[in-house]
Structures are given as structure tokens and as C-alpha cells.
Amino acid sequence: SQQGEEDPQALSIQEGENATMNCSYKTSINNLQWYRQNSGRGLVHLILIRSNEREKHSGRLRVTLDTSKKSSSLLITASRAADTASYFCATAALYNLFFGTGTRLTVIP
Amino acid sequence: DAGVIQSPRHEVTEMGQEVTLRCKPISGHNSLFWYRQTMMRGLELLIYFNNNVPIDDSGMPEDRFSAKMPNASFSTLKIQPSEPRDSAVYFCASSLSREETQYFGPGTRLLVL
Numbered sequence: 001s002q003q004g005e006e007d008p009q010a011l012s013i014q015e016g017e018n019a020t021m022n023c024s025y026k027t028s029i030n031n032l033q034w035y036r037q038n039s040g041r042g043l044v045h046l047i048l049i050r051s052n053e054r055e056k057h058s059g060r061l062r063v064t065l066d067t068s069k070k071s072s073s074l075l076i077t078a079s080r081a082a083d084t085a086s087y088f089c090a091t092a093a094l095y096n097l098f099f100g101t102g103t104r105l106t107v108i109p
Numbered sequence: 110d111a112g113v114i115q116s117p118r119h120e121v122t123e124m125g126q127e128v129t130l131r132c133k134p135i136s137g138h139n140s141l142f143w144y145r146q147t148m149m150r151g152l153e154l155l156i157y158f159n160n161n162v163p164i165d166d167s168g169m170p171e172d173r174f175s176a177k178m179p180n181a182s183f184s185t186l187k188i189q190p191s192e193p194r195d196s197a198v199y200f201c202a203s204s205l206s207r208e209e210t211q212y213f214g215p216g217t218r219l220l221v222l
Contacts, residue, residue: 030208042200043152043213088152092208096165097142099152 004032004072004089004100012106019076021103023089024069032065032072033090033097043088046074081109113214115201121220127189130217133182134203142211143176143186144200152200158184159207170195191221 004025013019023032031050035043049056049065049072056063062075076083084107090097114133122128134141143155156166161178169176173192178184188195198218202211 033210035213040218042215043202045210045212048210096154096157097211098154101151
């Protein structure tokens with residue numbers, strides 16, 4: 001399966017701490033995307049990193065991609081209670097996005 | 110732009126009934142995707158349209174599911190007849206092109222009794 005797998009499945013941290021989530025996948029990709037989903041809501045795109053990129057930043061988000069290890073990480077710095085959500089990585093090959101099962105992040109105020 | 114619009118947001122129906130979910134993609138986007146999300150299976154791609162043409166419907170569970178895109182600003186996903194196992198959240202997403210960022214609608218939460 002091309003589906004990404006996030007690790008850990010659940011993460012609980014104190015507000016202000018950094019949160020790191022990892023994603024591993026199995027096949028070649030064109031890009032890898034991270035999405036956030038608040039409970040009962042739709043998915044919100046966070047960041048896209050292409051296969052020829054190694055690192056990308058967006059505000060408090062930092063994404064790395066290691067295509068040799070077929071893995072990516074999402075770092076959220078200085079977490080806030082509003083960051084509480086499920087985070088999914090999605091690997092893109094052609095048009096299809098394969099979503100992982102997600103990491104449930106809880107940020108405790 | 111209002112983003113991807115889906116309707117209805119919630120649907121409760123009885124087994125055997127026809128269900129029609131609607132989606133309006135972001136203007137200018139030529140790729141449209143229908144996904145289904147369940148606790149057991151996560152997010153699954155059902156069908157992908159490019160320029161209103163279905164490109165890949167291999168994710169459609171069975172013949173009870175059908176999708177159409179009569180024009181660039183409207184798509185439907187129909188389930189006929191519906192079954193309890195179809196209960197899920199159905200998302201529509203659109204993108205500028207097939208490899209670019211997909212923007213998701215708020216989803217339709219379907220419950221089939």
C-alpha cells in the first residue's frame with residue numbers, strides 16, 4: 001500500500017512545547033502533503049513538500065522529507081491549545097493522495 | 110473565494126433510500142475528488158475528475174455508487190440504494206491540477222439507518 005503511516009498515533013504535550021510527528025511511506029512520490037483535521041471538521045491543507053525538496057517552513061511549521069528513507073516529519077513549534085487536532089500526511093503519486101491514519105495531537109493549556 | 114462547498118452537511122436516511130451528495134469546487138480548479146472517511150478505513154479516494162471527466166473511479170465501492178460532474182462548477186455523488194455500511198463522512202476536494210494541493214470541503218456526514 002502507498003498509504004502513509006504516522007507516528008505516534010497520539011501525542012499529548014503542554015502548551016508552548018514543540019510537537020513532532022513522523023510519516024513513513026512505501027513507494028516513490030511526487031510530493032508529500034500534511035493536513036490538519038479538527039474534530040468533526042474538514043481537512044485543512046498545511047504544507048506541501050515536493051520530492052526534490054528536503055525542508056520547508058511555514059510559520060510555526062517545519063516539514064522535512066527524506067526520500068531515501070521514505071519518511072517525513074512535521075514539527076510544530078511553540079504549540080498552542082488551538083493546534084489540538086488530528087494531523088495527516090498524504091503521499092501524492094500522479095493525482096492520487098494516499099492518507100495515513102493520522103496523529104491525534106492534544107495541546108494542554 | 111468561498112472554498113469548496115458541500116451540501117448537505119448532514120444526512121440521515123433509511124436503508125434503501127437514494128442519497129445524493131453535492132459539491133461545488135473552487136472556481137478555476139479543474140480537478141475534483143470525492144473521498145470517504147470512516148474510523149475503520151480512514152480516508153479513501155472514491156473518484157477523481159479532471160476537466161469534468163472521470164479519470165479513475167476504482168475507489169468506488171460498488172455499483173450502488175455513482176458520481177457525475179456535468180460542468181466545472183458542480184458534482185454529485187449518488188448512493189442508490191443506501192446501506193448502513195455507507196455511513197461515513199464524504200469529502201469533496203478540488204485542486205488546480207492533479208498534483209497540486211487539494212482543498213477540502215467541510216464534508217457531508219451521512220448516517221444510514
